[in-house]
Amino acid sequence: MTIVSLPQHPVPGNSARPPMSGAAELDWQSSLRHAVRDAAELCRILQLTPSIVDGSNEATGQFPVFVPPHYLSLIERRNADDPLLRQVLPIAAESATIAGFSADPLGENHVHLGHGMLQKYAGRALMVLSGACAVHCRYCFRRHFPYSEAAATPAQWEQTLAQIAADTTLHEVLLSGGDPLMLPDRQLSELTSRLAEIQHLRRLRIHSRLPIVIPQRVTDQLIDLLSASRLVPWFVVHANHPRELDAVTGAALGRLVDAGIPVLNQAVLLRGVNDHVDTLAELCERLVDLRVTPYYLHQLDRVAGAAHFEVPIDEGRLIIRQLQERLPGYAVPRYVQEIPGAASKLPVG
Numbered sequence: 466m467t468i469v470s471l472p473q474h475p476v477p478g479n480s481a482r483p484p485m486s487g488a489a490e491l492d493w494q495s496s497l498r499h500a501v502r503d504a505a506e507l508c509r510i511l512q513l514t515p516s517i518v519d520g521s522n523e524a525t526g527q528f529p530v531f532v533p534p535h536y537l538s539l540i541e542r543r544n545a546d547d548p549l550l551r552q553v554l555p556i557a558a559e560s561a562t563i564a565g566f567s568a569d570p571l572g573e574n575h576v577h578l579g580h581g582m583l584q585k586y587a588g589r590a591l592m593v594l595s596g597a598c599a600v601h602c603r604y605c606f607r608r609h610f611p612y613s614e615a616a617a618t619p620a621q622w623e624q625t626l627a628q629i630a631a632d633t634t635l636h637e638v639l640l641s642g643g644d645p646l647m648l649p650d651r652q653l654s655e656l657t658s659r660l661a662e663i664q665h666l667r668r669l670r671i672h673s674r675l676p677i678v679i680p681q682r683v684t685d686q687l688i689d690l691l692s693a694s695r696l697v698p699w700f701v702v703h704a705n706h707p708r709e710l711d712a713v714t715g716a717a718l719g720r721l722v723d724a725g726i727p728v729l730n731q732a733v734l735l736r737g738v739n740d741h742v743d744t745l746a747e748l749c750e751r752l753v754d755l756r757v758t759p760y761y762l763h764q765l766d767r768v769a770g771a772a773h774f775e776v777p778i779d780e781g782r783l784i785i786r787q788l789q790e791r792l793p794g795y796a797v798p799r800y801v802q803e804i805p806g807a808a809s810k811l812p813v814g
C-alpha cells in the first residue's frame with residue numbers, strides 16, 4: 466500500500482486549531498453521531514462570537530448545521546473567514562431573497578423517472594439512495610430538495626431496478642443522494658450485486674463527499690465490494706479547498722486508487738472559499754499528487770440562500786484561463802454549468 470504523505474501546508478495561527486484528538490480514531494458511524502449540529506456550539510468550539518451566525522435563520526430549521534469531527538478538526542479557530550467554516554456555517558445572508566435564486570433551480574422536481582431515480586442524460590441514470598449527507602454544505606443546490614419523498618428505500622429498490630433493467634440504453638448507474646455512502650456497506654453490497662445482474666450495465670459510479678469529510682468511510686469492506694463487482698467502479702468525490710485534503714483524507718483516497726478505482730473530484734466555484742487562482746491551483750495540484758483527477762468545476766446553481774457564494778462567470782473564466790497557464794492539462798477541471806433541460810452539463814465557454 467502506498468503511504469501518502471502530503472506536504473505540510475502552513476496555516477496562519479496553526480497552533481490555534483482544535484486538537485485532532487479523537488477525530489481520527491472514530492469509525493464513520495460514530496463520527497456521524499459526534500457531528501456538531503448546532504451553530505452556537507460550532508462557534509463555541511471554534512472560539513467565535515455567535516453574532517456572526519444567523520441563529521433565527523429559518524434555513525437552519527430545514528437544513529441544520531451538520532459538521533463531522535474530522536472536518537471540524539480542519540477548521541481554523543478564531544477565524545470567521547475560514548474557507549472551510551464558510552461552507553458549513555449559516556450566516557444572515559442565507560435568508561436574503563435574491564431575484565433569480567430559487568428552491569429548485571435545476572427543475573429536478575420534474576425529471577424523476579420514478580421513486581429514487583433521476584435521469585437527465587443519455588446512457589446514465591442516477592439513483593437517489595439517501596436523503597442524508599455527512600456534512601451540510603450551505604451552498605448546496607439540494608438544500609430544498611424533497612429528499613424524504615425522493616430517496617428510495619431498499620424496499621423500493623425493486624421498482625428502480627426493474628426500470629433500469631428495462632432500459633437497455635443505460636450503461637452506467639450513478640449512486641447519489643444526498644450521499645450514497647450514508648448507507649451501510651451491507652446494503653451497498655446488496656444493491657451492487659443486484660445492479661451487476663443487469664447485463665447492459667457496464668459501470669457503477671459513486672458520487673460522495675464522505676471520503677473528504679469522514680475519511681474513515683473508505684472501509685476495506687467498501688473497497689472489496691467495489692473491486693469484486695462485475696461493474697467497473699468509478700468514484701467522484703467533492704473537495705473545494707486544498708485544506709480539505711489533509712493526510713488522513715489523502716490516505717483514504719490513496720486506498721481507493723491503490724485498489725484500481727479511478728477517482729475524480731468535482732468542486733463548486735465559491736465566493737470566499739476558492740475564488741482565487743492560487744487556491745484552485747493548490748487544490749488541483751494536491752488532487753493530482755493524490756492521483757485524483759480534477760473533473761468539474763461547477764458554476765454555482767442559483768439556489769435560494771446561496772447567492773452570497775456566487776462568483777460571476779466572467780471571473781470564473783479568467784481563473785480557469787490562469788489555471789491553464791499554470792498547470793498541466795490533466796490538472797485543469799472543466800468549468801461547467803447546469804442548464805435545466807440541457808443534454809449534458811455545459812461548458813462555460
Ligand SMILES: *Cc1c(COP(=O)(O)O)cnc(C)c1O
Nearest residue numbers: 583584585586589590591639810
Ligand atoms: C451530473 C449528473 C450526471 C453525471 O453527469 P456526467 O457529465 O456524466 O458526470 C448524471 N445524472 C444526473 C441527473 C446528473 O445531475
Ligand code: SF4
Nearest residue numbers: 598601602605643674
Ligand atoms: S455533501 Fe453534497 S449533496 Fe450533501 S449537502 Fe454537501 S454538496 Fe449537498
